[in-house]
Amino acid sequence: MKKEIKTTLTQNIFRILLAIFMVYAGFSHLTFNRIDFQAQVPDWIPMSKDLVVILSGIVEIALGLGLAFWKKKRAKFGWALALFFILIFPGNIAQYLDSKDAFGALNSDKARLIRLFFQPVLIAWVLWSSGAWKSWRANKNKN
Template structure:
């Protein structure tokens, strides 16, 4: 699989948006939303909640920065971000089941809608990074 494929202007814009979102989200894990994110960590996770929040913040910032600036590895960062979204999905389900509020996710309806948005983020990461196109190049 190629690590880099050409993307359209629209893909580049959407890649920058999702990368900025990840950088800001990661920064918020380490600073102003740290306690709020700790409250979202599922009870069944056998790790320190603070450690989970710190590590996930570092991963989010790394993925965002890599997706934005490391052109030759953009496809790999797209796949990594998609996998990250899959890995955090059980936590989102736990947040819905446990009814934990966080910012605008302050109702069962809002938390449920978020669950349906997760596949959109996965596709967004793969499409905007060119990872989806790079995968198709293997098949041909």
């Protein structure tokens, strides 16, 4: 049986901050930033850009709420959110390569390039703050 990994107060604070950010970002996908998020959907995705933005917004809200409130599955939500960050990364790359402006601040190639380096930070943040990485290592060592 898998042992539940305890997280520190610092991890919990950072996890809740990330969860709030994800719920906010998901809400903004569905409302006031919907057009800006469409700039991140690569042209090669065979779906409506608006549908992709809506679906990703719903996923962000669900992952954020799960990360915040579902204690027994926290590590799984951490892995799911890390995977989500990996899956959306090609959209960030496409936005940079296609020089598509968004959100006011992403209005230059330099700004879009700098943004790319924050994706690994988000992945590390969620794996650490959710206890996902520590849980994986602890369970790996049991086998």
